[in-house]
Amino acid sequence: MTNKDSSTEEIIKEAARNVFQRQGFSGARMQEIADEAGINKMMLHYYFRSKQQLFDVIFQEDYSNLMAPLAVILRNPELHVEQQIIRFVRGYHETMVEHPRLPLFLIHEFAKNPHKVLEMAQKAIPVSKSEEPAHPQLSATTFMDQIDEGIEKGHYNEIDARQLAVSMLGMCTHAFISRISVQTAYEMSDEQYMKFLEERKEQVIDHTFRILMKPDYYVKWKKKYQKEKENTST
Amino acid sequence: MTNKDSSTEEIIKEAARNVFQRQGFSGARMQEIADEAGINKMMLHYYFRSKQQLFDVIFQEDYSNLMAPLAVILRNPELHVEQQIIRFVRGYHETMVEHPRLPLFLIHEFAKNPHKVLEMAQKAIPVSKSEEPAHPQLSATTFMDQIDEGIEKGHYNEIDARQLAVSMLGMCTHAFISRISVQTAYEMSDEQYMKFLEERKEQVIDHTFRILMKPDYYVKWKKKYQKEKENTST
DNA sequence: ATTTGGTTCAACCATACGGTTGAACTCAAA
DNA sequence: TTTGAGTTCAACCGTATGGTTGAACCAAAT
Numbered sequence: 001m002t003n004k005d006s007s008t009e010e011i012i013k014e015a016a017r018n019v020f021q022r023q024g025f026s027g028a029r030m031q032e033i034a035d036e037a038g039i040n041k042m043m044l045h046y047y048f049r050s051k052q053q054l055f056d057v058i059f060q061e062d063y064s065n066l067m068a069p070l071a072v073i074l075r076n077p078e079l080h081v082e083q084q085i086i087r088f089v090r091g092y093h094e095t096m097v098e099h100p101r102l103p104l105f106l107i108h109e110f111a112k113n114p115h116k117v118l119e120m121a122q123k124a125i126p127v128s129k130s131e132e133p134a135h136p137q138l139s140a141t142t143f144m145d146q147i148d149e150g151i152e153k154g155h156y157n158e159i160d161a162r163q164l165a166v167s168m169l170g171m172c173t174h175a176f177i178s179r180i181s182v183q184t185a186y187e188m189s190d191e192q193y194m195k196f197l198e199e200r201k202e203q204v205i206d207h208t209f210r211i212l213m214k215p216d217y218y219v220k221w222k223k224k225y226q227k228e229k230e231n232t233s234t
Numbered sequence: 235m236t237n238k239d240s241s242t243e244e245i246i247k248e249a250a251r252n253v254f255q256r257q258g259f260s261g262a263r264m265q266e267i268a269d270e271a272g273i274n275k276m277m278l279h280y281y282f283r284s285k286q287q288l289f290d291v292i293f294q295e296d297y298s299n300l301m302a303p304l305a306v307i308l309r310n311p312e313l314h315v316e317q318q319i320i321r322f323v324r325g326y327h328e329t330m331v332e333h334p335r336l337p338l339f340l341i342h343e344f345a346k347n348p349h350k351v352l353e354m355a356q357k358a359i360p361v362s363k364s365e366e367p368a369h370p371q372l373s374a375t376t377f378m379d380q381i382d383e384g385i386e387k388g389h390y391n392e393i394d395a396r397q398l399a400v401s402m403l404g405m406c407t408h409a410f411i412s413r414i415s416v417q418t419a420y421e422m423s424d425e426q427y428m429k430f431l432e433e434r435k436e437q438v439i440d441h442t443f444r445i446l447m448k449p450d451y452y453v454k455w456k457k458k459y460q461k462e463k464e465n466t467s468t
Numbered sequence: 469a470t471t472t473g474g475t476t477c478a479a480c481c482a483t484a485c486g487g488t489t490g491a492a493c494t495c496a497a498a
Numbered sequence: 499t500t501t502g503a504g505t506t507c508a509a510c511c512g513t514a515t516g517g518t519t520g521a522a523c524c525a526a527a528t
Contacts, residue, residue, distance in 0.1 A: 008475080026261035027346065030516060040477050045517060101345075107411055108342050111335075112261065114414045157444075162420050162430070163437045167405045169412065174404025177341055177411075180348045186396050196396070203397045207445045210391075215449035242505080264486060274507050279487060 009047050011037050016044075017058050021101040024108055025055050059109060059117075062102060064124040066095050074143045074165075081146040082221070085168065085208055092172045093201040097194075103176045147212070155217045164212060171204045243281050245271050250278075251292050255335040258342055259289050293343060293351075296336060298358040300329050308377045308399075315380040316455070319402065319442055326406045327435040331428075337410045381446070389451040398446060405438045 015037035019028045030051055034041040048054035073079070073088045096102060110117045147164065150156035175182065175197060183193050209218055249271035253262045264285055268275040282288035307313070307322045330337060344351045381398065384390035409416065409431060417427050443452055 023346065024258060024260065024342070026258065029514085031514095041516090042477065042518085043475085046475075049517095051516065104342065104345055108258070108338065110414065111338055111411075112257065114418075118418060160433070160437070162416075163434060163441075166409050166412075166416060166434070167438070167441050170404035170406070170408025171401045172404070173408060173411075175400050177345075177407075178400075178403065180344065182396075182400060184348075184352060199394070200397060200400070203394070204401070207397075207401050210445050211441045263484090265484095275486090276488085276507065277505085280505075283487095285486065 008039065008043060011039070012044060012047055012054075013058060013061075016054050017062070020055060020058055021099075021105045024105070025051075025112075028055075059106075060120055060124070062099075063106065063117075063120060066099060066102060067106060068121075068124040070095065077142065081143060081150065082209070084143060084146075085212075086205055089168070089172060089204045089208065090201055093197065093204075096172075096176050097197055100176050100179065103173045107173070107177070150212075155214060156212050157214055159211070164208070167211060168204070168208045171207055175200050242273065242277060245273070246278060246281055246288075247292060247295075250288050251296070254289060254292055255333075255339045258339070259285075259346075262289075293340075294354055294358070296333075297340065297351075297354060300333060300336060301340060302355075302358040304329065311376065315377060315384065316443070318377060318380075319446075320439055323402070323406060323438045323442065324435055327431065327438070330406075330410050331431055334410050334413065337407045341407070341411070384446075389448060390446050391448055393445070398442070401445060402438070402442045405441055409434050 012033070016028075016033045019033045019036055022028075023032075028051075030041055030044055033054075034044055037043075044051075044054060048057060070088055070091050073091060074084055076084065079087070143165065144161040147156060147159075147161040151158055179193065182188075182196075183190075188196060209221065213221060246267070250262075250267045253267045253270055256262075257266075262285075264275055264278055267288075268278055271277075278285075278288060282291060304322055304325050307325065308318055310318065313321070377399065378395040381390060381393075381395040385392055413427065416422075416430075417424075422430060443455065447455060
């Protein structure tokens with residue numbers, strides 16, 4: 001039981017993560033993973049039995065550690081939608097800046113094998129302790145319900161909450177999924193792109209709220225938000 | 235020289251298109267393509283020499299016929315940005331409803347092999363006849379320039395045009411790329427999803443303009459737009 | 469010093485897969 | 499009817515790739 005992070009198992013997983021994220025399941029070669037880990041190919045099978053099992057472990061881990069926590073934000077009934085959006089978008093960008101290939105990887109494998117991934121997703125998002133087992137997903141107001149509420153109050157535009165959700169997700173993912181085309185089209189260096197992503201975090205929040213909120217409510221919100229930011233940063 | 239569409243070559247291309255779009259290059263099997271086409275595997279090599287060449291033909295065709303025309307809209311200097319956006323988003327949705335797997339397919343292969351795809355993209359978007367060869371891309375006002383112009387006039391919010399472009403693209407692609415998760419999350423039947431996409435077309439335009447335009451200009455625009463629509467439909 | 473269980477490896481195996489061969493069929497031109 | 503180019507196929511080949519074997523190494527326990 002040596003240092004956990006430098007154990008062979010962890011080294012393999014890290015190498016496999018890289019290769020699978022670059023090449024996808026079918027594009028990845030066991031030999032390539034072994035090379036990247038600097039070990040014998042046998043080791044992969046010794047620790048993870050088969051390519052499929054190694055892949056499943058990686059995918060499961062990535063999904064549970066990185067995506068599931070974000071999904072949970074949008075189901076937290078304690079949190080106001082506006083806070084849900086802010087935390088989701090920030091969380092998404094902060095996570096994906098560290099793992100830029102993850103969105104495309106997850107989406108691609110998802111599309112190739114929806115059935116399997118859906119099972120996995122259910123496992124990965126455990127029913128939170130405060131929720132009654134009888135009402136697994138609907139315990140309180142959700143993202144959608146809160147938006148409808150805001151519409152009734154006259155704060156929000158009369159939009160389909162699902163359309164907003166898809167737009168928000170799309171704005172989040174696209175900067176990572178299409179990085180190369182964006183970077184090429186606008187002739188950005190890697191540093192410039194990182195800066196672009198850093199700015200984008202707040203931009204996506206702004207875009208989402210411009211879509212969601214009626215203009216006067218948006219202005220009010222923005223003032224309040226700017227003050228909060230100043231307080232937090234000092 | 236028999237009927238073009240039912241020629242063996244076309245049958246093969248159609249089958250290959252399906253398999254490649256479902257499985258990606260490395261996931262696709264020549265045998266599977268042959269089976270889908272209902273012919274002997276030999277035929278694939280007879281007509282297209284190798285898997286790589288068959289793939290290249292498909293990819294090039296899909297890109298040139300379906301994506302390039304859309305990209306051209308955003309570079310048309312004769313067209314006002316607002317018109318560019320409307321035509322792009324409509325065109326995108328109308329194309330992708332017919333070829334729902336195309337966005338993820340293109341993006342995934344692009345990410346795996348950016349160098350090659352970029353070459354292809356340059357070939358696919360020919361310099362239009364009216365343009366001087368000396369200024370291949372910058373012959374007149376572009377998407378970006380027009381937006382900056384609109385900001386100066388006080389019609390548009392002071393946003394980074396690149397951020398808007400990425401948001402718009404993301405809103406377009408996401409509905410197709412993440413179809414299964416969206417459909418599952420909102421428990422939609424296939425018909426309901428088609429309806430969702432049909433609505434989405436106008437929604438994305440609306441969202442984009444809400445991000446882009448100052449509220450009063452947006453209201454003015456919307457009135458004008460609604461009238462135009464009535465005129466067109468009658 | 470010996471055993472034992474976990475770990476590592478080079479070499480090997482079976483199969484899947486991309487690609488090839490050579491023969492046969494079709495059909496139009498001569 | 500013959501010829502020949504274009505087309506189709508079953509069977510085959512070579513290699514890449516996922517997976518296995520059996521032996522060696524090493525550290526801790528006896």
